Amino acid sequence: GAVVSQHPSWVICKSGTSVKIECRSLDFQATTMFWYRQFPKQSLMLMATSNEGSKATYEQGVEKDKFLINHASLTLSTLTVTSAHPEDSSFYICSALSGRWVGEQFFGPGTRLTVL
């Protein structure tokens, strides 16, 4: 299967700072990437769908000005959590859609964000 990387794998920051998370598809081009958030013992929650070269589509209840998504190339999407607060502490996971493997969706290893 395909490989998706994320960086950083974990980050601790102070309240009010911004954090950028990178998601890369390593061995395939991903026209579509997805960003998820998962709180402990809860289900994956889709935050937004990111298409290369266009604006991201955010799910209901997700603030687009707080969670900035950029998908500038076919292998890179970034999520920036702006002015992070403790309630933003979560496990953020990106996923890339592969046309090469008949539309299969592969997940990155996730980024654990802790906001103090």
Next chain:
Amino acid sequence: QKEVEQNSGPLSVPEGAIASLNCTYSDRVSQSFFWYRQYSGKSPELIMSIYSNGDKEDGRFTAQLNKASQYVSLLIRDSQPSDSATYLCAVREGNTPLVFGKGTRLSVIA
């Protein structure tokens, strides 16, 4: 609203037994069906995809799809303690985002 239902478990099976995980979905136009495994604190890992009615086997895993009944299942043969994880069923129409179930927690007892 599209829904994917799974029994949350935990489903406990002895080592070496067959684990059977089930999933139903509400949207009849769903075209693609997936099973992911998620270990605690880790991201989901794709283990099976199935697109047409019937069975699909890959090693110890068999996915079964019945579109008429809107039912997907995953069988794990010769279950091992390392199979203990949460198994997520997901469905998709076209290239829209996956719709996930809440997952079934599987515990394989040595």
